[in-house]
Amino acid sequence: MSCEPWQCAEIAATKKANAITKPEVAVAMIKRAARPILVVGSNATERWMEGRQLIDYIIDFAKASKVPVVATAHMVGEFLKRGFEPAGFMSAMDIGNRLVDPTWQGLDGKGHPDLALFVGLPYYMEALILSGLKHFAPDLKTITLDNLYHPHATWSYPNGTLEEWASNLKVMTSKFEGGQ
Amino acid sequence: MTTKNVHVKIDEMKTNTGLIKNLELSIGKVVDESWAEPMGPTPMPSLTTLRDWDMKLLNRYKPFYMPDCDLCCLCTYGKCDLTAGKRGACGLDIGAQSSRIVLLACSIGAATHTGHARHVVDHLIEKYGRRHPIDVGGLNVKVEAPVTRLVTGIRPETLGDLEDVLEYCEAQITHCLSAAHTGQEGNNLDFESKAFHAGMIDQVGMEVADIAQISTLNFPKADPEAPLIQMGIGTVDTSKPVIMCIGHNVVPSVGIIDYMKDSGLADKMEVVGLCCTAFDNTRYYDRAKIVGPISWQLRFVRGGFADVVVLDEQCVRTDMFNEAERVKAPVIAASEKNCMGFKDRTNDPADEIVADLVSGKVPGVLILDPDKVGEVAVKVAMQIAPIRKKMRVLPNxxxxxxxxxxxxxxxxxxxxxxxxxxxxxxxxxxxxxxxxxxxxxxxxxxxxxxxxxxxxxxxQIHSFIVKAGERFMVEETNLCRAGRGAVQDVEIRNVGSPIVLGEIPGILAVVGCANYPHGGKDVYDICREFALRRYIVVTSGCSAMSAGSYKNEEGKTLYEEFPGSFEAGGVLNVGSCVANSHIAGAAIKVANIFAKRPLRGNYEEIADYIHNRVGAVGLAWGAYSQKAASIAAGFWRLGVPVLVGPHGSKYRRMLLGREDKPEDWEVYDARTGDKVNVGPAPEHLFQTVETPQEAMAAIAKLCIRPNDTWKGRSIKLSHYIDLHKRHYGTMPPDIHLFVRTMADVPMTMKDEITAILEAKGWKETVIPDPTLLPRMIRKKKE
Structure with a gap:
């Protein structure tokens, strides 16, 4: 496990993501958040772990944690095919742009998110969006659930194997009531 | 144009006092007012002339910054850490710094195309004279330079006229670049406005370069049936000596092709090209071949196919001299902008240079005389091919x-x-x-x-990949339409009305570079999807190659399957990077030729027209360069939305509308002066899309314009809904924002959409005569 940016040149200057050393740390932060959202990108159907697609792990996690899901690109269709309805869907750029707007009241119109989770976007796109949030959404905390270290997040898992990734997601899911 | 140089050139004259040879005399300018169209309000705009227009767009499409770097390293007060709101030693914050980088990129892009244009024009004037007429399409193209006319107020009639245009461009690029100096501009939106300015100048520079070469080098002149060109490594007869030209500037290649033909060697060797030089070579000589886009430089050289590598300018791998040396292929650098560290041999006898290259005494040379490049390249290729025997460095x-x-x-x-x-x-x-x-x-x-x-x-991992994929490489045998250049005026007349009324659902310009997220097939699929839907599909540059690199079930490439004319369902390749100006030119000509809007020095009105009426969208599925940034910026200022593929996110700044903010989508109804909410049409000015599926739905949506008639809107919505349902598995969530009256609703979807409209509390509105410019209101409100 390494806390170096997955893509070598994706270097942060003075503000670098804290490492999530075990999934319970991420769970604690999610439970502490009042208005979390989970942004899921197009790699959700491209990444396979233990014979299942990433999207299947994410559905389990979202059902257990009750964190509203925002599907980017065309991923909403993939969620619907699996009988799961995301809270919203829009392009990755649009959700990033809304998150830097302090007046945006979230998908339900009830308040700005205080925690944004990201998973499954192309690495460099996710890195850029996390950079935008680091710079322009100072009150927002960000966590990436990918198995690749993202220096621009507030919290990130270190670079890990697919097995570790699957394990982390399963442990996280199990720590919520709905995941028991 | 308004002014003309009086220029006298005497090659040889005998007088009583002696013999005069090679006398050239310029004695100022003479006013020529043969162009009846009155000058508009903004000829040759300065950095701030169009600032108000830019701010209208930038207030609707606000920048979303994603800094690629937290630091600024440009001055010696720094490095400065600009993380999360910190200001640097100069006072700049990360938003302004990000937009400053955008300005730098656009200025570099504009300078590159304009520098290219300057070289081409100077060379062609030297060869053909200042009075050589501009002719891009004979009687079919009366508006020969729509971008130039619009921006500068000049109607260029001769090559010499283009010099005045370039002087203006060069001055503006200098100003744009100077604004990026420390302690000049400080506000992010002002940086953005200047980036737009650089983009607009870039379009002029591109247009100048292309109309100069079209007028002189016998390129296809707005020809929908420009020849089909062989494309792919598999089309190259590698038993013959092969000269490979890389870059964008056709001038050295012309020297090569001329010398080869004059020497009777046309059947004895191959001239192939990579990147845009490939296109312009084939516009000049339809037996030249296209190897492929920019990203295939290493595979072609390491594969040993090239006996001589000729480098001109732009997008050339800067380690090409190393790569070519590994396979013993001599390199000829042929551009002042890309000398590669080689000794300048321009003034040496050609045969001496040839001997040095063939013997391996030197790995490469710099030759700045295109005719000499031609002679040396051809002679070296003929002599070295039997020695090299297509030496390659691919492992088995x-x-x-x-x-x-x-x-x-x-x-x-x-x-x-x-x-x-x-x-x-x-x-x-x-x-x-x-x-x-x-x-x-x-x-x-x-x-x-x-x-x-x-x-x-x-x-040597790349070589491993190339070797493993060798079968695909050598089997690449496709066809690409040679760049046709401009769109004819008559084509504009035929499609102007259906475009503006929305009955042709849109113009899709697929442009840009070759750093696609998952290969070029996505480009082909997107082009074909929209051609089948009877959009007008325009291609250029490396994307035009990728579009032609795949075949349908009948074995036909896109360029064989669809007509090459500017019509519904047409797929037309305008040509190389500088030919992108013809895409902007087509949109401008819709406003001018179809709608009769005055063109000359009238930028704001024409851009307002295009933004509100012409359903055009650009897609750069791969986009890596600063030139691609400036090309996009030129379209932003015209109000044309541009989509980029995932790698385009690294341009670090998007221009995004907010469909959830109704107050952002008001226009004036020019008939009444009333403010009318027209919905998010178009929703964004610059956006990254993540997948081809997302791109397709976004393209259909971004073609929607406030001026669409109910019939046109209904057609556009049909495509948007159909693509959205197919790829997203659900109805678009924003459909109610695009329905103005029930007549807009596609008939076959009436029940479904009516239910949505009722649930959303939708109210009918009017279809305005839309404008963002108060001065365009014909009847002021009391």
Whole structure:
């Protein structure tokens, strides 16, 4: 496990993501958040772990944690095919742009998110969006659930194997009531 | 144009006092007012002339910054850490710094095209004279330079007229660049406005370059049936000597082709091109061949196909001299902008240079005389081919298997790969004798070679991939339409009305570079989808090559399957990078020729017209360069939305509308002066899309315009809904924002949409005569 940016040149200057050393740390932060959202990108159907697609792990996690899901690109269709309805869907750029707007009241119109989770976007796109949030959404905390270290997040898992990734997601899911 | 140089050139004259030779005399300018169209309000705009227009757009499409770097390293007060609101020593924050980088990129792009234009125009004037007429399409093209007319107020009639245009461009680029100096501009939106300015100038520079070469070099002149060109490594007869030209500037290639033909060697050798030079070579000589886009430089050279490599300018791999030397292929650098460290041999006798290159005494030379480039390249190719015997540096499969065993599985190759290709797994499989995973990487590899730079045991990973995919490489035999250049005035007259009324659902311009996220097939699929839907599909540059690199079930490429004219369902390749100006030109000509809006020096009104009425959208599925940034910026200022593929996110700034903010979508009704909410049409000015599926739905949506008639809107919505349902599996969530009256609703979807409208509390509104400019209101409110 390494806390170096997955893509070598994706270097942060003075503000670098804290490492999530075990999934319970991420769970604690999610439970502490009042208005979390989970942004899921197009790699959700491209990444396979233990014979299942990433999207299947994410559905389990979202059902257990009750964190509203925002599907980017065309991923909403993939969620619907699996009988799961995301809270919203829009392009990755649009959700990033809304998150830097302090007046945006979230998908339900009830308040700005205080925690944004990201998973499954192309690495460099996710890195850029996390950079935008680091710079322009100072009150927002960000966590990436990918198995690749993202220096621009507030919290990130270190670079890990697919097995570790699957394990982390399963442990996280199990720590919520709905995941028991 | 308004002014003309009086220019006298005397080659030889005998007088009572003596013999005069090579006398050239310029005695100022004479006013020529043969152009009846009155000058508009903004000829030759300065940095701030169109600032108000820019701010209208930028207030609707606000920048979303995603800094690619937290630091500023441009002055010696720094490095400055600009993280999360900190200001640097000069006072700049990260938003302004990000927009400053955008301005720098656009200025570099504009300077590159304009520098290219300056070289081409100077060379062609030297060859053909200042009075050589501009002719881009004979009687079919009366508006020969729509961008130039619009921006500068000049109607260029001769090559000499283009010099005045270029002087203006060069001055503006200098100003744009100077604004990026420390302590000049400080506000992010002002930086953005100047980036727009650089983009607008870039379009002029591109247009000048292309109309000059079209007028003189007998390129296709707005020809929908420009020849089909052989494309792909498999079309090259490698038993013959091969000259490979890389870059964008056709001038040295013309020297090569002329010398080859004059020497009777046309059947005895091959001239092939990579990147835009390939296009312009084939516009000049339809037996030249296109190898492929920018990203194929390494595979062609390492594959040993090239006997001589000729480099001109732009997008050339800067290590090409090393790569060519490995396969003993001499290099001729032919541009002042790209000397490659070689000795300038321009004034040496050609045969001496040839001898030095063939003997290997020098690996390359700089030659700045295009005719001499031609002679040297042809002679060297003929002499060295039998010696080189297509020497290559690709390993054989057995060697790959053995070398792969030395891989440490450190992952640095994958972590350095822009595509995040699973190279370590492929190498592991290769070490066990299974090459198939390496072969699978071939299509997605963009040929940057960063994997090799990262490898601690110095494996030639890119060569492994090329070798593993060799079968695909040598079987590439496709057809690409030669760049046709401009769109004819008569074509504009035929389609102007259906475009503006929305009955042709849109113009899709597929442009840009070749760093696609998953290979070029996505480009083909997107182009074909929209051509089948009877959009007008325009291509250029490397994307035009990718569009032609795949075939339908009948074995036809796009350029064979669809007509090359500017019509519904047409797929037309305008040509090289500088031919992108014809795409902007077509939109401008819709406003001018169809709608009769005055063109001359009337930028704001024309841009307002295009933004509100012409359903055009650009897609750069791959976009890597500063030139691509400036090309996009030119379209932003015209109000035309541009989409980029995932790698385009690294331009670090999007221009995004907010469909959830109704107050952002008001226009004036020019008939009444009333403010009318027209919905998010178009929703964005610059956006990254993540997948081809997302791109297709976004393209259909971004073609919607406030001026659409109910019939046109209904057609556009049909496509948007259909693509959205197919790829997203659901109805678009924003459909109510695009329905103005029930007549807009596609008939076949009436029940479904009516239910949505009722649920959303939708109210009918009017279809305005839309404008963002108060001065365009014909009847002021009391």
């Amino acid at each position: 499969i057995n060697e790959i298997v053995e070398l792969a065993k030395t891989c440490r599985q450190c992952n640095l190759c994958q972590r350095s790969c822009p595509q995040d290709l699973k190279i370590p797994a492929a190498l592991k499989a290769a070490s066990e004798g299974n090459i198939a995973p390496l072969t699978e990487l071939y299509e997605e590899c963009i040929g940057c070679g960063r994997c090799e730079e990262a490898c601690p045991v110095k494996l």
